[in-house]
Amino acid sequence: MLHYLQHCSLTEAFLFFWITNIAVFLGSVLLCWLLGIIFHQRRIFDQWQPLHKIEMVAAASAIVLNAIISVIGWYLWHKGFIDIKNRGMGRSIVDCLLMITVMDFGMYIFHRLAHVPLIYRLIHRFHHRHETTNPVSLFVLHPLEVLGFGSLMLVFLLVYPMSLYGLMGYLALNILFGTLGHSGVEPFPRILKKIPGLRNIGTSTFHAEHHEHPHYNFGFYTLIWDRIFGTLDPDYERRFDGESSP
Numbered sequence: 154m155l156h157y158l159q160h161c162s163l164t165e166a167f168l169f170f171w172i173t174n175i176a177v178f179l180g181s182v183l184l185c186w187l188l189g190i191i192f193h194q195r196r197i198f199d200q201w202q203p204l205h206k207i208e209m210v211a212a213a214s215a216i217v218l219n220a221i222i223s224v225i226g227w228y229l230w231h232k233g234f235i236d237i238k239n240r241g242m243g244r245s246i247v248d249c250l251l252m253i254t255v256m257d258f259g260m261y262i263f264h265r266l267a268h269v270p271l272i273y274r275l276i277h278r279f280h281h282r283h284e285t286t287n288p289v290s291l292f293v294l295h296p297l298e299v300l301g302f303g304s305l306m307l308v309f310l311l312v313y314p315m316s317l318y319g320l321m322g323y324l325a326l327n328i329l330f331g332t333l334g335h336s337g338v339e340p341f342p343r344i345l346k347k348i349p350g351l352r353n354i355g356t357s358t359f360h361a362e363h364h365e366h367p368h369y370n371f372g373f374y375t376l377i378w379d380r381i382f383g384t385l386d387p388d389y390e391r392r393f394d395g396e397s398s399p
């Protein structure tokens with residue numbers, strides 16, 4: 154695959170990333186649907202948010218914009234501005250955890266800014282059309298949000314020489330967490346909240362609560378920044394246990 158990307162043209166690179174992003178979208182929708190069946194006893198919402206035509210258009214545009222961001226990344230890599238290293242498994246895991254932590258912090262900051270009333274009205278309210286989420290919610294984003302997330306990722310890659318497997322691991326976890334957060338069910342076992350370290354993983358309940366109560370839970374992959382900045386929903390652990398609001 155790397156060999157192909159090293160020698161392909163701009164058009165071929167766009168087609169490659171466009172098809173890859175379509176596959177990612179379909180995989181995410183399929184996983185969300187499967188999770189809804191497998192974990193139906195741990196539903197966070199009674200039913201999925203109905204889907205509208207404008208949201209399908211937004212999802213299609215998110216796929217194209219993600220492909221464009223990927224092509225920009227490919228171009229920067231081609232020109233030597235982005236350095237992707239071939240490293241062993243141990244270092245790749247460290248790189249992956251580093252990228253998750255840095256991106257989580259960057260996204261926390263941008264997400265809080267997105268809730269400043271004017272920016273919220275103009276950009277982020279579109280994602281919050283979904284109070285109860287559905288399999289497509291992850292892709293129901295304003296184009297500027299898609300470009301903002303992509304740019305943040307490119308800045309990280311421009312600054313840090315990332316390992317190939319670390320990057321692939323990050324991208325896989327990113328889509329997995331995004332899918333879980335909008336799945337409307339909680340696949341993480343209740344014991345998770347008692348395990349040091351793992352209790353800070355951003356669960357489905359964590360992001361679902363953000364759609365219900367947009368003043369809490371701005372993080373994506375972890376609860377760390379919400380704990381530090383005091384924005385974690387005080388109801389979080391109770392909701393994670395499957396108890397309804399009082």
Ligand SMILES: [Zn+2]
Pocket residue numbers: 280290291334335360364
């Ligand atoms: Zn969301």
Ligand SMILES: [Zn+2]
Pocket residue numbers: 264268277281363367
């Ligand atoms: Zn939000």
